[in-house]
Amino acid sequence: VIRSFGPEGVSGDVLDFDLPAGIKVKYWIRVLGASGDERSFGPVVANVALPQQWSLSPAYPNPFNPTTEMVLAVPELDIARVVVYNVLGQPVQTLVTGSAAAGVHTSHWDGRNDSGLSVGTGAYVYVMTTESGFRATGRMLLLR
Numbered sequence: 001v002i003r004s005f006g007p008e009g010v011s012g013d014v015l016d017f018d019l020p021a022g023i024k025v026k027y028w029i030r031v032l033g034a035s036g037d038e039r040s041f042g043p044v045v046a047n048v049a050l051p052q053q054w055s056l057s058p059a060y061p062n063p064f065n066p067t068t069e070m071v072l073a074v075p076e077l078d079i080a081r082v083v084v085y086n087v088l089g090q091p092v093q094t095l096v097t098g099s100a101a102a103g104v105h106t107s108h109w110d111g112r113n114d115s116g117l118s119v120g121t122g123a124y125v126y127v128m129t130t131e132s133g134f135r136a137t138g139r140m141l142l143l144r
Contacts, residue, residue, distance in 0.1 A: 079131035
């Protein structure tokens with residue numbers, strides 16, 4: 001995600017959820033100017049850092065059909081659980097359960113219940129809880 005581009009230079013963050021935490025990676029950065037000129041910079045060395053705190057992102061896309069995803073930031077090894085509930089508070093599908101390693105993880109929901117059957121159009125709530133006491137919730141809308 002590039003945050004700014006102007007005469008003073010380029011600044012920004014690269015979010016790459018496919019890399020394991022604790023390693024160093026090298027990137028080459030290519031900048032295309034408005035006039036069509038191109039400049040390359042690099043290699044730029046980046047440290048893949050561990051998250052500093054627990055977090056659960058909003059579902060994206062939202063509304064969705066057929067799938068959506070949430071990003072979980074895990075600062076330390078813990079037991080985590082992510083469950084999707086219907087508007088009546090009934091569990092629909094368990095997305096994550098068990099040991100969660102430190103790092104950034106993506107969880108997907110395909111609009112199915114724990115039996116593999118498609119659920120109906122509507123609003124759903126997802127809840128992340130950990131053994132250490134973290135709790136976060138989000139809402140999503142499935143459109144069929």
